[in-house]
Amino acid sequence: MKILKAFKNLPVNRYIDMAILLFLLVFPFCSSTYWIYVMSGIMAYIIFALSLDLLWGYTGLMSMGHSLLFGAGGYMIGIACSYINKADWVEYEKLTWFLSPLSSEVGAFIMALLLPALISFIIGFFMFSGKIQGVFFSLITLALSGVAELFVINQSKYTHGNSGITVISRTLISDSKADRMDDFTFYFVILLFLVLAYAVCMLIVHSRVGKVLQAVRENESRLTFFGYKPSAFKMLIYTVSGAMAGLAGVLYVRTQGSVNSTAVGINLATLVLVWVAVGGRGNLTGAMVGTLVLQIAETVLNSVFSGISADFAQYWKLVLGIIILVIVFVIPKGIVGTVIDIQQKARDQKRKDAILSKEE
């Protein structure tokens, strides 16, 4: 009975979470291989969106270049794979010293998580321990992401320039073709990672650290007066978020079987912002809903319109721009944020009515 009551008192976004989990569990049993493949990619993107939500939604740090960390993870796997399998464009004999862990498969996986974390830690160290606030953080991350794209194209010795790197797909750590799983199994591997990432996010958000992070978002100077050090917390969450974005990058690259310069560029950084903004920030559900809705919509519309016009992608981006404008105007809290607000209002009304009827 108690459990039932607790269940009833949950905020509405927890129901949505459960619905999404159920949907993702059932989905592969009733859809084609193509859709399982698409959904695997979307789930990797969801992890990416969650990592941004931790940073933007909970801590108020709007990173406009989060794809830098995503791509850093992806490229570590890409470089390792091309080195181990001796891709035909590889001309170097040995990796340079800081890339040397990539010569082993496990090392590459660890590097793919550590390097984004390290990058975000260093950026965070310089920005947060000074007094860089708000919008300047956004601008610098945006600039970093823009430069990173050029950098990746420029360093074609390791990254194969514009063409990108082909990676052995549907394996987790191994780089040999023999270890490839089928789409169905790999889907559940990614789902497992998604659930883990979500659990980690929930853990962070509901811990004391998470409360402090939300305080950073609400009023940083007041937090300083309480004796906290906001910069340390910001650095911590940026690092965690970076590692998570790196993980998302790894999984996405493993799903797609390739990595190229769009993975670090401004385009993807925009996309992830849009997902989180549309879904609603500051509750982990929003990031998931936004990613699911927009990515599924894109895939469906793409298959519908590709027969009519070859340039579907550019119209879709135009539509995305309009969607952001509409969202910012109409529901600035995003879909899930608005739903939570409605539920909260209804509950408040109920409580009010109950008190009033008692008084009478």
Place this chain on the structure above:
Amino acid sequence: MSHPVFKRQLDLRYQKKGGIPMNGALIGQLLVSGACSAFVLLLTSLGLVIIMGYMKVVNLAHTEMLMAGAFMCYYLYSVLHIPFVITLILAYVISFLFGMLIERTVICHFYGKMAETLLATYAISIIMKQLALILFGKSYKQVAYPVSAVLHIGPVYIESYKLILCLISILALVGTLVFINKTTMGRKIRSTTQNRTMTNCLGIDTRKVDTITFSHGMGLAGLAGAAIAPLSTVTYSLGESWLTNTFMNVVLGGVSSLFGTVASSFIIQESIAVISGFSNSIMGQIIVLLVVIVIIRIKPEGLFTPKGRR
């Protein structure tokens, strides 16, 4: 500059490329072209700094306005053969009107809300870019130089159009300074920035002031876009290539004094030019961006700003 290691590296580099003898001339050439680029950067980021400094609005659509200005230049100057000076003025006017439209319909609803402004201007920039892609296609368009003479000053070559760009940039800077500091409208703009409520009480329509400030910033962006069109290939992704440098410039120079912007334009472009001489322009950009991050760690208010930043 005459450090032996430096010189040897340059020598080696040019011997490989066919043996241009190395001397101070190359350094001089790099410095001069760096200075020209600095003026270009100043011109392209002026509008952004004004909107940010006086309105606390980060206009992410700024670089797309550059792109739009470049397209205006292409259609007015190269297609319709309107004289270049009039093209520049027209680009300013059209961008001014466009800025007015954007401000009245979108930006004015989001004053004081940082995340919402960023998202809204980002949305506008995406829409502008995609519209340009759909309307004008992916093809590259070339705008001929209005003046094509190349000047030789000793061993250093300067394209005369770059000198004209420097002139345009100085004119835009001086014009803006005069506009802000000497005219009644400028006084209204400054007083709105300092104390909005008080300004309202004095009977000044601050909404109108906001509109004009924003439109002036957008107008300058359009003007800059038209001015740089001959230097670069006009295409829908022109804005993106300016994004990093303009925003870096704002971050380094701070927003509350235009002098900071001038100085940081020079610092950024001169270092990029010199580093590009040794390696390539992308490495130059990366190194400068990293240095900027380190500098603002030490001087978080920007180079020359007296006030705190938000």
